[in-house]
Amino acid sequence: MAALLEAINIKRKMYFEFENAPFYCLESEISTPTARGGQTLVRLKMRNLITRAVFDKTFKAQDKFKEPDLELDEASYLYTDGDGSYFLDQASFETLTLNRDMVGDALDFLLEGSILQIHKFNGNPIGLQLPAQVELEVTYTEPGVRGDTASGAVTKPAKLETGIEIKVPFFIKQGEKIKVSTETHEFAGRA
Template structure:
C-alpha cells in the first residue's frame, strides 16, 4: 500500500494524488487559526500532471493524499513531427511519443540530444521533467550600441536556436552559447 501524505506536509514541487490524478504542488500556504478550536488550513496551488490545469484548493491540515505512482525515466529528445515529439528512453531504449498538450512550452528549451526525464504515471508517459539549465545558441540579437545602458535598459531580446525569444545582457552576441533556467527562462550565464 502506498504511503499517505498529510496536507500540512505538502511542500513546493512535491507530488501527490488527489481524486485519482497526480498533482505537483506549485505553492503551499498554511493558515493557523487565532481562535481556540479553529482548524489549521492548507491552501495548495497545484498542477494536474495529466492535463496541466492549475488551480488553488484549500484542505484541512490532517487531510491525507496517497503518493502517486509517478516515476522519472532518463531520456533524450530525438525530434518532433506531425505525430508529436519523440524521446528515447535511456533505460529500455524504447521510443516514447508525447503530444503537444503533454509538453507545454518544453520544446522552447529542447534541441536534438537534450537529456531530460520523462514523467510516467502508472507506466504511461504523461510529461517531461526538464533539466534545471539548458545551453542554447543565440541565433539573432541586435548588436549593442554604445550608450544603450544610459536608458536604464541593460538587456535586449535574443532569438535562440529553438525560436524562443529571451532577454539577455547587452554584451551577448549572435553565435554565442548561453545558459538559461528552464523554470523562468532567465539568462544564467555564458558557456
C-alpha cells in the same frame, strides 16, 4: 501499499495523489482555528501533472493522500511532428510519444539529443521536466554599439537556435553560447 500523507504534512515541491491523479504542491498554507473546537485547515495551491491545471483547494489537516506512482526516467529528445514529440527512454530504449499539451513550451529549449527527465504516472508518460538551465547558441542579434547603455538599454533581443527570442546583455554576440533559464525564459549567463 503506498504510504499515506496527511494534508498538514504536504509541503511545497511535494507530490501527492488526489482523485486518482498526480499533483505537485506549489504552495501550502496552514490556518489554525482561534475558536475552541475549530478544525485546522490546509490550503494547497496545486498543479495537476496530467492536465497542467493549477488551482487552490482547502483540506482538513487530517485528510490523507496516497503517494503517487510517479517515476522520473531519463530520455533524449528525438524530434517533433504533427502527432507529437518523440523521446528515447535511456533505460528501456523505448520510443515515448508526448502530445503538445504534455510538452508545453519545452520545445523552446529542446535540441535533438537533449537529455531531460520524463514524468511517468502508473508507467505512462504524462509530461517532462527540463533542467533548470540549458545552453543554446545565439543565431541572430544586433551588434552592441558603444554608448547603447546611456539610454538605459542594457539588453537587446536575440534569436536562439531553437527559434525562441529572449533579451540578452548588449555585449553578447552572434554565434556565442549562452545559458537560458527554462523557468523564466531569461538570460542566465555565458556558457
